[in-house]
Amino acid sequence: MPSATYDHYPAPFPEDAPVVDLPKFSLTKILQADEETAETLFQVCCNEGFFYIDLTTEPLGLKFLEEGQGLHHVGKESFEDNALDVKKAYHCAGADEDGKAKTLEFFSISRDGLLLDRDNYALPPWLSKDEELYKSFLKNANIVALAMLSIFEKKLHLDPGALTNIHQTKDWSGCFLRFLHYPAPKEGKPLEKVPGPAHTDAGSITMLFNWQGGLQITKTGEFEGHYYGEDADKKTDNWLFVKPEPGHVIVNLGEAISILTNGKLKAGKHRVVTPPGPQGRFPRFSVIATNRPANDTLMKSLKSDVIPPETEKQLHEEPIDALQWSINKVAAIVNRAASD
Ligand SMILES: [Fe+2]
Secondary structure, X not given: OOOOOOOOOOOOOXXXXXXXXXXXXXXXXXXXXXXXXXXXXXXXXXXXXXXXXXXXXXXXXXXXXXXXXXXXXXXXXXXXXXXXXXXXXXXXXXXXXXXXXEEEEEEEEEHHHHHOOOOOOOOOHHHHOOHHHHHHHHHHHHHHHHHHHHHHHHHOOOOOOOOHHHOOOOOOOOOEEEEEEEOOOHHHOOOOOOOEEEEOOOOOEEEEEEOOOOEEEOOOOOOOOOOEOHHHHHOOOOOEEOOOOOOEEEEEEOXXXXXXXXXXXXXXXXXXXXXOHHHXXXXXXXXXXXXXXXXXXXXXXXXXXXXXXXXXXXXXXXXOEHHHHHHHHHHHHHHHHHXX
């Protein structure tokens, strides 16, 4: 694994930046399904859908944390050292003609490719040297996600396995690990055009490692469904920073889990802006792990006495599977971005 000695925090988070006070949950208590933790976690996920997990309480969490820091190093080297043709050959989106990103560049590593289709999934040499790191990180992310999904099953009065069985690493799912790079704007002046426009994630659970501010969410109760694009940023001026906390991973729910629970669990709307204060003078690198339902999952609501019943309209809709749903979603985002 690469050294994690790089200074992940290049400047302090400014004390006067407006921040949201999100709950912090102990990984140990999530893994144990501690009742008080489970109830609070469930309530948070029925509202803002954003929280921290303290990874330092558990050996598994410390390993996951160390892997996240190692991936920061991989991402930083990959973005800074590779020329445009090298980046483009690996579907690195967002780099300009000179190989440098103006606002955001990113690339992903497929969990299916690494864990299920290794014979046909080729990483370029500049990534393949750390393959074991990616595999372990993705497996650990799934262990943490399954612990939360197990809690949701109980709180939603679903049968054991209703959610956990459709989020297994043995199944094709479109899950990935993603590296993101937000270059420092000139003189650290915040960019007017938001580099990561407001949106909700497609999957069930997203886990984010970041070491500078930039991620923002709105206050509870402002969720209005799916967004993507500039318009969404203008819908509210109540954006607050999610302050990176050492030893913690930031977690949010996505649209898939919201659909499977007919809106009972909420996808957390968010955006990414220039890091606040002196942090804005430095490039921002982040790493995310996604957890999505298996490709053959029907994207319709599960049923229980806690999940809201489907409407007449929903009952007559022909459900599509998670693979087709995610294809449709990407197409909608591309179309929307093209029209903005
Ligand atoms: Fe996102």
